[in-house]
Amino acid sequence: MNVYHVELKEITKRFSGFIANDHINLSVKRGEIHSLLGENGAGKTTLMKILLGLYSADEGSLWIDGKEVHITNPRIAFQLGIGMVHQHFMLVNNLSVLENIILGQEPGNVSLDMKKSYKIVQELSTKYNFALDLNAKVEDLSVGMKQRVEILKILYRGADIIILDEPTAVLTPQEADKLMKILHDMKQQGKTIIFITHKLNETMEVADRITVLRNGKNVITVNKEDTTPEELAKFMVGRDICFTIEKSKKKRGKPILSIENVKLLPQASDTVSLSVHEGEIVGIAGVEGNGQRELEEIILGLRKYKNGTISLLGVNINSMTTKVRKDLGIGYIPSDRHKRAMLSNFTIADNYLLGYHFRAPFSSKGILKKREVEKHSKDMIECFQIKVSGLHQSIGSLSGGNQQKVIVSREVSQNPHLIIAAQPTRGLDIGAIEYIHNQLLRLRDEGKAILLISAELTEILKLSDRIGVLYKGELMELKETDEYAEGEIGLLMAGRKAGIGTNG
Amino acid sequence: MEQLSSILTGDFILLTLRLAIPIILAAIGETFCERSGVMNLGIEGMMLIGALSGVLGSFFSGEPWVGVVFAIIVGAGIGFIYALLCVRYKADQVVCGIGLNMLSLGFTTAMVHAVWNRDGMSGTVAQVENVSIPILKNIPLLGRLFEKQSPFLYLTLIIVAASWYFMYKTKIGLRLRAIGDHPQAAESVGINVTRYRYASVILCGILASIAGAYLSIVQNNLFVQNMVAGRGFMAIAANIFGGWNPVGSFLASLVFAFAQALRLNLADLNIPDQFIQMLPYGLTLIVLVGVAKKAKGPEALGKI
Numbered sequence: 001m002n003v004y005h006v007e008l009k010e011i012t013k014r015f016s017g018f019i020a021n022d023h024i025n026l027s028v029k030r031g032e033i034h035s036l037l038g039e040n041g042a043g044k045t046t047l048m049k050i051l052l053g054l055y056s057a058d059e060g061s062l063w064i065d066g067k068e069v070h071i072t073n074p075r076i077a078f079q080l081g082i083g084m085v086h087q088h089f090m091l092v093n094n095l096s097v098l099e100n101i102i103l104g105q106e107p108g109n110v111s112l113d114m115k116k117s118y119k120i121v122q123e124l125s126t127k128y129n130f131a132l133d134l135n136a137k138v139e140d141l142s143v144g145m146k147q148r149v150e151i152l153k154i155l156y157r158g159a160d161i162i163i164l165d166e167p168t169a170v171l172t173p174q175e176a177d178k179l180m181k182i183l184h185d186m187k188q189q190g191k192t193i194i195f196i197t198h199k200l201n202e203t204m205e206v207a208d209r210i211t212v213l214r215n216g217k218n219v220i221t222v223n224k225e226d227t228t229p230e231e232l233a234k235f236m237v238g239r240d241i242c243f244t245i246e247k248s249k250k251k252r253g254k255p256i257l258s259i260e261n262v263k264l265l266p267q268a269s270d271t272v273s274l275s276v277h278e279g280e281i282v283g284i285a286g287v288e289g290n291g292q293r294e295l296e297e298i299i300l301g302l303r304k305y306k307n308g309t310i311s312l313l314g315v316n317i318n319s320m321t322t323k324v325r326k327d328l329g330i331g332y333i334p335s336d337r338h339k340r341a342m343l344s345n346f347t348i349a350d351n352y353l354l355g356y357h358f359r360a361p362f363s364s365k366g367i368l369k370k371r372e373v374e375k376h377s378k379d380m381i382e383c384f385q386i387k388v389s390g391l392h393q394s395i396g397s398l399s400g401g402n403q404q405k406v407i408v409s410r411e412v413s414q415n416p417h418l419i420i421a422a423q424p425t426r427g428l429d430i431g432a433i434e435y436i437h438n439q440l441l442r443l444r445d446e447g448k449a450i451l452l453i454s455a456e457l458t459e460i461l462k463l464s465d466r467i468g469v470l471y472k473g474e475l476m477e478l479k480e481t482d483e484y485a486e487g488e489i490g491l492l493m494a495g496r497k498a499g500i501g502t503n504g
Numbered sequence: 505m506e507q508l509s510s511i512l513t514g515d516f517i518l519l520t521l522r523l524a525i526p527i528i529l530a531a532i533g534e535t536f537c538e539r540s541g542v543m544n545l546g547i548e549g550m551m552l553i554g555a556l557s558g559v560l561g562s563f564f565s566g567e568p569w570v571g572v573v574f575a576i577i578v579g580a581g582i583g584f585i586y587a588l589l590c591v592r593y594k595a596d597q598v599v600c601g602i603g604l605n606m607l608s609l610g611f612t613t614a615m616v617h618a619v620w621n622r623d624g625m626s627g628t629v630a631q632v633e634n635v636s637i638p639i640l641k642n643i644p645l646l647g648r649l650f651e652k653q654s655p656f657l658y659l660t661l662i663i664v665a666a667s668w669y670f671m672y673k674t675k676i677g678l679r680l681r682a683i684g685d686h687p688q689a690a691e692s693v694g695i696n697v698t699r700y701r702y703a704s705v706i707l708c709g710i711l712a713s714i715a716g717a718y719l720s721i722v723q724n725n726l727f728v729q730n731m732v733a734g735r736g737f738m739a740i741a742a743n744i745f746g747g748w749n750p751v752g753s754f755l756a757s758l759v760f761a762f763a764q765a766l767r768l769n770l771a772d773l774n775i776p777d778q779f780i781q782m783l784p785y786g787l788t789l790i791v792l793v794g795v796a797k798k799a800k801g802p803e804a805l806g807k808i
């Protein structure tokens with residue numbers, strides 16, 4: 001019996017103007033974890049939406065267990081045992097975990113049978129080691145736990161083909177590890193898992209087989225054992241990708257930013273002091289939630305701090321507002337792109353104006369000069385190779401990578417001395433990541449001071465001249481990148497200094 | 505002091521309950537409506553039309569219960585139209601609600617003129633009689649609750665209990681709560697959100713209409729122009745104050761009714777009448793400013 005559990009044959013889907021899926025084939029074996037790899041816009045999500053009955057294919061056929069099926073709506077997909085964990089969770093915040101899971105398929109006739117529900121769901125939860133409190137309200141859960149609720153919801157509905165759309169995009173590294181473990185457990189129980197992602201390391205970690213899509217077309221399907229991350233990256237992007245970059249060794253110049261004795265988190269027992277010099281990138285590593293957000297916001301004056309001093313170019317900026325700080329020469333790439341860096345419904349041109357609307361040449365005497373703004377936006381779009389259909393397109397309609405390019409180009413266009421780049425590549429695909437990295441290195445070589453705050457350790461290691469590690473609001477260490485021993489940063493991120501606490 | 509002690513009597517409690525009935529009914533209607541994600545600021549207008557419908561039904565048939573039934577039918581119809589506007593055509597709910605209030609005021613006034621050829625007040629019609637419940641009325645203390653009271657008092661209490669059970673103990677109730685917070689999530693598990701919204705808004709129309717009919721053919725025996733006098737807005741406030749929970753709405757309505765009852769009882773006290781008249785409305789305002797800011801309603805309320 002060599003019948004595939006799920007087979008998509010020659011699937012073609014056209015949207016007005018472009019082909020999202022061009023004769024794509026995908027075969028998934030029962031009980032395997034199959035990674036669907038590709039950059040944003042490669043057609044992964046479209047393909048899965050076809051399998052889920054949310055879109056209908058223009059051409060091609062779907063086969064489950066060797067039988068052709070016609071999935072015209074999500075209900076049919078449900079009945080065939082297909083379930084999907086969406087990128088944006090479909091959970092009701094004010095209801096309990098249990099209520100969310102049984103919603104729509106509640107045990108009992110008219111009245112809710114909560115006892116029975118609890119028993120059924122608890123059994124499932126234990127079976128897969130979910131460790132969820134079923135009576136907790138969903139709004140009180142961490143993102144990782146919410147995701148587990150979503151998975152449990154699908155399992156409760158009897159799915160045995162489980163699709164996960166970029167599941168780790170929103171997770172912290174530990175939560176991602178936990179998810180990998182759960183995927184593994186589900187595989188052991190015979191579930192078939194389709195894992196949509198653009199991250200190579202997780203693909204290599206968890207997948208049995210990998211199908212790569214590029215520009216809506218099949219590139220290849222391979223066994224994990226037969227490939228390498230470098231090869232996969234090449235398949236995804238269509239050209240060679242550099243994983244390591246040669247950095248020119250430069251002497252660092254005078255200090256631009258210095259932070260002295262600032263307390264990041266109320267529970268931290270020690271304060272943080274660090275400085276960033278001309279022509280260097282200082283990377284701040286650490287698991288999210290250890291004071292990174294506080295650090296970026298304190299430097300920008302978005303968050304109040306009681307003690308310590310922050311100075312820029314030797315000037316104490318403690319009492320200055322965010323606007324004055326930015327005017328002194330800080331470019332800011334915030335970690336929360338949607339909340340802090342852009343207005344989704346505004347046009348690209350207006351977003352270029354954001355924060356600089358009072359400056360010449362964009363305005364004079366309080367009147368905006370639209371023409372100047374448009375000219376500037378056009379220059380930036382050209383210079384940074386941003387894919388847009390027009391200046392008056394809303395920024396929210398761009399892909400994440402292009403949104404970030406707009407933000408980065410805006411923040412560096414005013415020639416700042418210091419750039420705070422917080423999680424600058426979160427959620428971006430490989431091509432965009434490479435681009436942003438090259439930009440940061442270019443700025444460094446131009447002599448800018450860059451503070452890079454990132455949860456991606458590979459990014460920190462690749463770009464930084466010096467690396468600091470944050471743990472519970474304290475700076476565990478700060479030294480030259482090549483002074484770190486192998487694995488030392490990982491230990492520091494977990495709060496352990498070399499030589500002490502080795503019993504853990 | 506003497507004045508105060510005379511207030512807190514059995515009579516006063518019964519008066520509060522009676523005054524609370526229309527607010528409770530409308531507030532529970534509003535709760536259902538908002539739980540489905542539809543805001544209904546037009547509940548005042550729905551009540552007014554219900555009040556007129558009750559009088560019309562009673563006037564043409566001579567039988568007050570026919571008036572009640574007629575009010576229910578008209579209420580369902582108004583609810584359906586409101587749902588059509590807000591759910592089907594996704595009209596702005598604030599505009600629709602306020603529009604409905606204005607329309608109702610004009611429409612009812614015009615109707616009174618057309619039917620009775622009088623301004624501001626209809627002719628008198630047959631009224632729903634009070635009832636006494638045998639045996640229960642002989643219980644000491646509590647017995648008064650069952651003696652010569654409006655059947656609507658019992659009906660209202662039953663609706664409160666049934667609504668609570670429905671909302672928190674049934675499948676449909678769970679789904680309704682889910683819809684108000686995250687309609688896409690409800691839809692993704694196969695729930696027909698639109699159908700729930702229609703049903704909720706229509707139910708709200710019915711309850712508001714009964715509340716209006718209570719004012720016109722139970723408490724009174726005629727229709728008076730603008731006789732709802734802000735009770736619809738009190739119901740909206742009670743719904744918020746009560747945390748979008750039928751029992752909460754019930755208790756909050758009692759608070760507002762208490763203020764109304766005070767108004768009636770303090771009339772002969774040495775306080776300028778205007779201030780006393782203001783009491784229930786002032787309280788509504790305070791609740792809306794003070795409590796509503798912190799209250800957490802259905803997350804997707806008003807977004808269709």
